Amino acid sequence: MPAEKATYKFATTGSRTDTAYSARTDLIVTFSSAATEQPTAWPARTVRYQPAVDNRNRVKRTPQTVLPLVLDGTPGAALLAVKNVEVQVSGDDGVTWKPTAVVRSATGYTALFDTPGGPTVSLKSRIVDTAGNTTEQTVIGTSMRRLWRSTIGGGSRQYAGPAAGGSRLARSESWTRESSMCRGAR
Numbered sequence: 300m301p302a303e304k305a306t307y308k309f310a311t312t313g314s315r316t317d318t319a320y321s322a323r324t325d326l327i328v329t330f331s332s333a334a335t336e337q338p339t340a341w342p343a344r345t346v347r348y349q350p351a352v353d354n355r356n357r358v359k360r361t362p363q364t365v366l367p368l369v370l371d372g373t374p375g376a377a378l379l380a381v382k383n384v385e386v387q388v389s390g391d392d393g394v395t396w397k398p399t400a401v402v403r404s405a406t407g408y409t410a411l412f413d414t415p416g417g418p419t420v421s422l423k424s425r426i427v428d429t430a431g432n433t434t435e436q437t438v439i440g441t442s443m444r445r446l447w448r449s450t451i452g453g454g455s456r457q458y459a460g461p462a463a464g465g466s467r468l469a470r471s472e473s474w475t476r477e478s479s480m481c482r483g484a485r
Contacts, residue, residue: 302333302334303333304331304332304333305331305332305333306329306330306331307329307330307331307332307341308327308328308329309326309327309328309329309330309341309343310325310326310327310328311325311326312324312325312326321438321439321440321441322392322419322439322440322441323437323438323439323440324436324437324438324439325435325436325437325439326345326434326435326436326437327433327434327435327436328341328343328344328432328433328434328435329432329433330342330343330432330433331430331431331432339376339377340373340374340375340376340377341373341376342372342373342376342377342378342379342428342430342432343372343373343376343434344370344371344372344373344378344381344426344428344434345370345371345372345434345436346368346369346370346371346386346424346426346434346436347368347369347370347371348366348367348368348422348438349366349367349368349369350364350366350367360414361414362413362414363411363412363413363414364388364410364411364412364413364414364420365409365410365411366386366409366410366411366412366422367404367406367407367408367409368384368386368401368407368408368409368410368424369406369407370384370407370408370426378428379428379429379430379432380428380429381426381427381428381429382427382428382429383425383426383427384401384408384424384425384426384427385398385401385424385425386398386399386401386410386412386422386423386424386425387399387422387423387424388410388412388415388420388421388422388423389415389420389421389422389423390415390416390417390419390420390421391415391417391421392419392421392439392440393421393423393437393439396423397412397413397415399411399412400412410422419440419441420441421437421438421439421440421441422437422438422441423435423436423437423438424436424437
């Protein structure tokens with residue numbers, strides 16, 4: 300990593316077929332960093348959606364959805380305070396999006412929205428911390444049984460192979476450094 304502070308972007312996509320959970324999850328983390336003396340965890344966050352489920356791991360479909368959110372961070376990272384959390388919802392696999400109300404709760408945040416019609420729900424979240432680091436996380440086509448969260452990895456790799464339950468999992472990740480015009484724009 301260069302000695303001077305610069306802005307970096309990490310992007311990963313996971314897609315699944317033949318699964319009851321979600322068809323695709325995209326994660327984009329943008330953060331500023333510079334070289335350090337010691338190995339340092341990068342300040343990435345993800346959203347873990349926590350719908351209430353029954354003993355068969357199903358969510359009861361209601362006209363209004365109250366969806367608890369838990370913000371996770373990279374273990375060992377020095378995470379700054381969260382400045383803003385936004386969630387959008389789609390009932391047409393991400394073709395159109397509607398903003399939700401997001402309120403602070405005792406355990407994190409809660410998104411409140413009219414439940415879209417159709418067999419699946421898609422969610423798009425954006426987290427911004429006080430330094431302007433951002434996470435954009437999109438889950439497309441979930442049946443709302445149990446929303447799985449994106450995992451954070453490093454480097455650049457692609458994977459395709461069997462996943463639990465016989466579904467196919469494909470994942471690709473990439474690291475990019477933002478252009479010098481992005482430096483110091485925070």
